[in-house]
Amino acid sequence: MIFPILSGLVHPFRAPATWLLVFFNMLVLIYTSIAGLEAQEGLEDVMKGKYFLTAQGRIYAQYLSNENRFEYPDFLIELGRKVDGGELTRAEMLGQLAFRDLKFMNSSESLSYDGDQVAFRYWRHKLDDVRGFQEAHPSFTLGLNAEDPSFGKWVSYIFVHSGSLHLFGNMLFLLIFGAALERQIRSVGLTIVFLLSGVMAAGVFALMTGVTSSPLVGASGAVSGVMALYCFLNWGRPERFFYWFFLPFRGFMGFVFLPAWVALIIWGINDLSGYLGTLPEMGGVAYTAHLGGELTGLAIGLILYAVRRKWPLVERPETPQPMGKLFPFLPQVSIGPSPRKTNSGSQAA
Amino acid sequence: MVISNWTPPDLSNSPAENRLVTTEPELSLARPLDRLAAAIIDIFILLVPLYILLSAPLKKWMMTSFILGSEPDFVVTILAMFFLAVMILVGYQSVCHHFYGATIGKRIYDLRVVPMFPGEKLVFWDHVLRSAIWVGELLCLGLPWLAVYSNPKRRPMHDRLCDTVVVTRAPSGVRGPLHWERSLVRTLFAALIGFMTLVVAIQIRGAIDKLKMEKSLAALVDRDLGDCEIVSSSVSEEDSDPHSRLKVAMTLYAAGLADRSCLESEVEGEIAKQIPVAPITYLAQAFIYADDAEISNSYLDEVCEMAPETVECSMSQLVTSWSDEDWSAVAEVLKAAPKGSGYMEVWGIRHYMKQAQYGNALTTLDGLLSNRELAEFSLVQRVKALFNFYKEPEAIAAFQQAVLSLPLEQGSDLSAWMCSQQLQNSCAAVSSPACAQALPDKAATEIDFEHTSQALAHVLALECKGGQGLDYMSFGEAVRDPDWQIFFAANANRTEDKKSSAELFAQLLRSEKAPELLRVEAARRWVALASPSQMQEVVESWLTFDSREGWVKIGNMLFSRLAEQKNAELALRVAQRLAADESLSPLAVKILAGITNDPDAVGERRPASNKAKEQIKQLLDSTLKREDGD
Structure with a gap:
C-alpha cells in the first residue's frame, strides 16, 4: 500500500474552503440519510x-x-x-x-x-x-439522472453520497489534496476548481457512459479534478508518501518521497482500467466521471501555466508536520531529490 | 545506483565465506527480507497497476461471459488473464535483469543479480528461464523461496538452476543461513508435507463418498434442469397435451409424492418450451408462491377469471376454502367439481380423511385405481380408511397387499400405524402381521421417538408384553421429546397419583403441538382413568378437540366408558353429538341398540345399518326431550 501524505493534517484556518466543503458534504449526507x-x-x-x-x-x-x-x-x-x-x-x-x-x-x-x-x-x-x-429519495431528487437532467442536478449531485463509506473515501482525498492545493491557489480558486471539475465530470459521464435512471452521485469527479491540478502544479516536486508492505519487518513501513505525478499516474491508471474493464450497464463506480474530473484538472493546470509561467509555491512551515510527530521512528527514504534530511540518514528501507 | 566495471565475485572456492572479496567494495549476500520487499515493490506498486490496465478488456469479456453463463468464454478469459500476468512478470524481470542487472525494486534496495561463477555470462534466455522458474515458485505460494534460509548461498531454485546469486553492497547484507534457520525451514517443510497429505486423504475420501451418492446427485441435477424425475416416470410419451407434465406434477404434489421445487421446475420447463400460459399454470404458481398470500391469491383469482366452470377454477375455490378452514364450502366444491383431473380427487381424499368421512374417501379412492403414479398414496389411504371405517378384515387384506408394493420407509410407517391402532383395541394384536412387520427385535433404548407411530407401537407392545411393569420413569428420562416426557410421567403416576396422572393426560390432549396419535392415546388413557365426577371435564375437552379423526375416535371411546359407568346423561349427550355427525361406531350403536332391544343390532366392528341409525336417533331425541321436560 502506498498513500500520499502531503501537508499532513492542515489546520482549518489554513484551508477553510476545503474544510467547509467537507463539512457541507457531511451535512448533506446526514440530511439525505434521514430524509431518505x-x-x-x-x-x-x-x-x-x-x-x-x-x-x-x-x-x-x-x-x-x-x-x-x-x-x-x-x-x-x-x-x-x-x-x-x-x-x-x-x-x-x-x-x-x-x-x-x-x-x-x-x-x-x-x-x-x-x-x-x-x-x-x-x-x-x-x-x-x-x-x-x-x-x-434525495439521491434521485438531487443526483443526476435521466428523468431530470437539468443544470442544477449537474452541481447538486456533487454533494450527495450513497453512504458513509462513499463519503469518507471522497472527503479523505479532498482533505489530502484540497488542503494542499488551497494553500497554492487560495480558497476561491479551490472552490472554483472543485465545482468546475464536478460539472465537467458530469458532462464527460453523460457523453461517454450516458445518463440513466440510476442517479450519478458523489464528489469523486470534483476531487479527481483537485488532485489532478495539484499534481500538475507540483509535477516534479517530491511529495511524501506513506508505504506499508503488510509485514511487520524493519523497512517494510515508512515514508518515501516521490514526485507528485506518481499519484496522478496511479489514480489515472486505476480509473482508466476501471473504465475499460467494466460494463457501464452494471453501474457501480462512475470511472468516466473520474476521468472527466482529472482531465478538467489538467486542463485548468495548462491554462494556469499558460497564463503564469511559474506558479509560486506557498512555503511549507518549518515546524514538524503532525505525521512526522506521530511516527518519529519510521524511516524516510528519498527517491530523487529530497526536500529535507532523512531522519536516520540511511538509504536502506 | 548503476555499478560500472563490476566483475562477478568468486564464490566457488569459499562456500563457507560470508564476505565476498573482490576489487570492488565488499559485497555480501542479499538479506532475504530485502529481496521480499523488492519483490513487493515490483509486483504491487509497479506491475499490478499495469496488469489491471492491460487486462481491462479481458475483465470486461469475463464479466460478460459470466453474466451470459457462457462457460467456455469464461474459462478462456480466465486462462488469458493468467497468461497475461505470467507474461508481464517474466518479461519485466527478464528485461530488467538482463539489461540492468536488477529490477526497479531491487535497485531501490541496492541488490543485484549476478552470475554465480566467474567468467560466466548470462544470455537473455537465462534470465527468461530464471524468471519463469521464479513465477512457478510464486504459484507454489512462494514456499520454495524458503530455501534462502537453508541454502548456504541463500539461493532458491531459480538461482540454482540458472547459476545466479543475488548480492548487495548495502550494509544490510548477511551471511549464509545459521543452523537454526535451516532447521526451522526443514521442520516447516516436514509439517507442510504432513498437512498436505492429510488434506489429500480427506479429499479422496470425500470424492469416494460423492461417487456413492451419484444417483441422487443426478436426480437433483435433473430436477435443477427442469426435469423432475418422478414426473418423467409418470408421464406417457404419447400424451399430446402440452400441460400433461404439469398436471401430473400437481397430482403428485397433492399426494405428497413431489415437492414444491418439482412444481417450480415444471413451470419453468413450460416457459422454456414457450408453452402458452394456461389456467393450470396459474394454479401451479399459486402453490409455488403459497408463502406469499398476496401473490398466491392473485394467481387463484386469475384462474377463475380466465376459465370459470373448469376443474382448475374448482381447485382454486377449494384452495381458498381450505385456507379459510371452511369445510362445508370445501365439500360443496368437491361435490360440484368435474372429475378426471387427478389432483382434484387427491385433494378430495385428503379432505375426507381429515373430516373422518371414510366412506366418501373409499369411493374416491376407487376412482384412482388406474393411476399408477399414485399407488403409494392410494394404498396407504385405503388401508387407513378401511380400518377407521370399521372394516378391519378388509383393512388387513389391503395392508398385506400394500406392504409388498410400498417402499421400505412408507411400509414401516404404515405397519406401525396399523399395529398401534390394533394394539389400542387389544393386546392380541401383538402377533398380527402389522406388528410383526413394525416391531423387529429391538431394545427399548433403540426406539425412535421422532416417528410417533413407530414409537407408540413399540410402547404399546411393551406394555402388552410386560403388563404394568414398564419402567416409565426411565423412559421419561431417556427421551428428549417433551410430549413423550409428559406421556411417560403421566403413566408413571397412574397407580399412585391418579389425579396428577389425569392432569398430565389432559395437558397432553389439549396440547395442539403434540402429535395427534399421542394425543388420542393420552385421551384414551384419561378416559380409562377418570372417575365419574371427572368425566364432565373429559367431555368438555373432547368437544373442542381440533382434529376430526381424533374427535371421532375419542368420542366413541368416551361413550363406551360413560356407558360402563352408567352415566346415562353424559353418555347420551356424547352419543347425540356423534350421531348428528354420523360418526357413531358399531360398538356405540350396539350399546344404544341394546337399549332398544333391536334385532338389527350390528356387531362391534361393522358399520351400522340405516334402520339402526334411525332408531337410535329417535331414542336419543325422545330421551333427551323427556329429560329436558323433567
Missing part, C-alpha cells in the same frame, strides 16, 4: 423481492426482443434472448439491469406482455411503488 430513510428501506425491499425482479427480467427480455437491437449493447440483447428462451436463473439479474433503462421504465403503462399476466400486473403495481420511493 423510509424511501431507502422501501427501495431495498423491492430490490430484495425475487418475484418482482424475476417478473421484471422476463418482461424486459420480451421488450428487448421487440425493440431496435442497435440501441442496446450486444450482451444485453443476448441476455434477454437467454431469459426469453427459459434460462430463468438470469431473469433476476436482467431485472436488476432493467432499472437503468429509462425508456423501458417509462413505457410500463403502454407495454404489452405475452406471458404471465398476474406477474405483469404485479410488476406494474410494484413499479408505481418504486417511482414513489424514487420521488421521495
Whole structure:
C-alpha cells in the first residue's frame, strides 16, 4: 500500500474552503440519510423481492426482443434472448439491469406482455411503488439522472453520497489534496476548481457512459479534478508518501518521497482500467466521471501555466508536520531529490 | 545506483565465506527480507497497476461471459488473464535483469543479480528461464523461496538452476543461513508435507463418498434442469397435451409424492418450451408462491377469471376454502367439481380423511385405481380408511397387499400405524402381521421417538408384553421429546397419583403441538382413568378437540366408558353429538341398540345399518326431550 501524505493534517484556518466543503458534504449526507430513510428501506425491499425482479427480467427480455437491437449493447440483447428462451436463473439479474433503462421504465403503462399476466400486473403495481420511493429519495431528487437532467442536478449531485463509506473515501482525498492545493491557489480558486471539475465530470459521464435512471452521485469527479491540478502544479516536486508492505519487518513501513505525478499516474491508471474493464450497464463506480474530473484538472493546470509561467509555491512551515510527530521512528527514504534530511540518514528501507 | 566495471565475485572456492572479496567494495549476500520487499515493490506498486490496465478488456469479456453463463468464454478469459500476468512478470524481470542487472525494486534496495561463477555470462534466455522458474515458485505460494534460509548461498531454485546469486553492497547484507534457520525451514517443510497429505486423504475420501451418492446427485441435477424425475416416470410419451407434465406434477404434489421445487421446475420447463400460459399454470404458481398470500391469491383469482366452470377454477375455490378452514364450502366444491383431473380427487381424499368421512374417501379412492403414479398414496389411504371405517378384515387384506408394493420407509410407517391402532383395541394384536412387520427385535433404548407411530407401537407392545411393569420413569428420562416426557410421567403416576396422572393426560390432549396419535392415546388413557365426577371435564375437552379423526375416535371411546359407568346423561349427550355427525361406531350403536332391544343390532366392528341409525336417533331425541321436560 502506498498513500500520499502531503501537508499532513492542515489546520482549518489554513484551508477553510476545503474544510467547509467537507463539512457541507457531511451535512448533506446526514440530511439525505434521514430524509431518505423510509424511501431507502422501501427501495431495498423491492430490490430484495425475487418475484418482482424475476417478473421484471422476463418482461424486459420480451421488450428487448421487440425493440431496435442497435440501441442496446450486444450482451444485453443476448441476455434477454437467454431469459426469453427459459434460462430463468438470469431473469433476476436482467431485472436488476432493467432499472437503468429509462425508456423501458417509462413505457410500463403502454407495454404489452405475452406471458404471465398476474406477474405483469404485479410488476406494474410494484413499479408505481418504486417511482414513489424514487420521488421521495434525495439521491434521485438531487443526483443526476435521466428523468431530470437539468443544470442544477449537474452541481447538486456533487454533494450527495450513497453512504458513509462513499463519503469518507471522497472527503479523505479532498482533505489530502484540497488542503494542499488551497494553500497554492487560495480558497476561491479551490472552490472554483472543485465545482468546475464536478460539472465537467458530469458532462464527460453523460457523453461517454450516458445518463440513466440510476442517479450519478458523489464528489469523486470534483476531487479527481483537485488532485489532478495539484499534481500538475507540483509535477516534479517530491511529495511524501506513506508505504506499508503488510509485514511487520524493519523497512517494510515508512515514508518515501516521490514526485507528485506518481499519484496522478496511479489514480489515472486505476480509473482508466476501471473504465475499460467494466460494463457501464452494471453501474457501480462512475470511472468516466473520474476521468472527466482529472482531465478538467489538467486542463485548468495548462491554462494556469499558460497564463503564469511559474506558479509560486506557498512555503511549507518549518515546524514538524503532525505525521512526522506521530511516527518519529519510521524511516524516510528519498527517491530523487529530497526536500529535507532523512531522519536516520540511511538509504536502506 | 548503476555499478560500472563490476566483475562477478568468486564464490566457488569459499562456500563457507560470508564476505565476498573482490576489487570492488565488499559485497555480501542479499538479506532475504530485502529481496521480499523488492519483490513487493515490483509486483504491487509497479506491475499490478499495469496488469489491471492491460487486462481491462479481458475483465470486461469475463464479466460478460459470466453474466451470459457462457462457460467456455469464461474459462478462456480466465486462462488469458493468467497468461497475461505470467507474461508481464517474466518479461519485466527478464528485461530488467538482463539489461540492468536488477529490477526497479531491487535497485531501490541496492541488490543485484549476478552470475554465480566467474567468467560466466548470462544470455537473455537465462534470465527468461530464471524468471519463469521464479513465477512457478510464486504459484507454489512462494514456499520454495524458503530455501534462502537453508541454502548456504541463500539461493532458491531459480538461482540454482540458472547459476545466479543475488548480492548487495548495502550494509544490510548477511551471511549464509545459521543452523537454526535451516532447521526451522526443514521442520516447516516436514509439517507442510504432513498437512498436505492429510488434506489429500480427506479429499479422496470425500470424492469416494460423492461417487456413492451419484444417483441422487443426478436426480437433483435433473430436477435443477427442469426435469423432475418422478414426473418423467409418470408421464406417457404419447400424451399430446402440452400441460400433461404439469398436471401430473400437481397430482403428485397433492399426494405428497413431489415437492414444491418439482412444481417450480415444471413451470419453468413450460416457459422454456414457450408453452402458452394456461389456467393450470396459474394454479401451479399459486402453490409455488403459497408463502406469499398476496401473490398466491392473485394467481387463484386469475384462474377463475380466465376459465370459470373448469376443474382448475374448482381447485382454486377449494384452495381458498381450505385456507379459510371452511369445510362445508370445501365439500360443496368437491361435490360440484368435474372429475378426471387427478389432483382434484387427491385433494378430495385428503379432505375426507381429515373430516373422518371414510366412506366418501373409499369411493374416491376407487376412482384412482388406474393411476399408477399414485399407488403409494392410494394404498396407504385405503388401508387407513378401511380400518377407521370399521372394516378391519378388509383393512388387513389391503395392508398385506400394500406392504409388498410400498417402499421400505412408507411400509414401516404404515405397519406401525396399523399395529398401534390394533394394539389400542387389544393386546392380541401383538402377533398380527402389522406388528410383526413394525416391531423387529429391538431394545427399548433403540426406539425412535421422532416417528410417533413407530414409537407408540413399540410402547404399546411393551406394555402388552410386560403388563404394568414398564419402567416409565426411565423412559421419561431417556427421551428428549417433551410430549413423550409428559406421556411417560403421566403413566408413571397412574397407580399412585391418579389425579396428577389425569392432569398430565389432559395437558397432553389439549396440547395442539403434540402429535395427534399421542394425543388420542393420552385421551384414551384419561378416559380409562377418570372417575365419574371427572368425566364432565373429559367431555368438555373432547368437544373442542381440533382434529376430526381424533374427535371421532375419542368420542366413541368416551361413550363406551360413560356407558360402563352408567352415566346415562353424559353418555347420551356424547352419543347425540356423534350421531348428528354420523360418526357413531358399531360398538356405540350396539350399546344404544341394546337399549332398544333391536334385532338389527350390528356387531362391534361393522358399520351400522340405516334402520339402526334411525332408531337410535329417535331414542336419543325422545330421551333427551323427556329429560329436558323433567
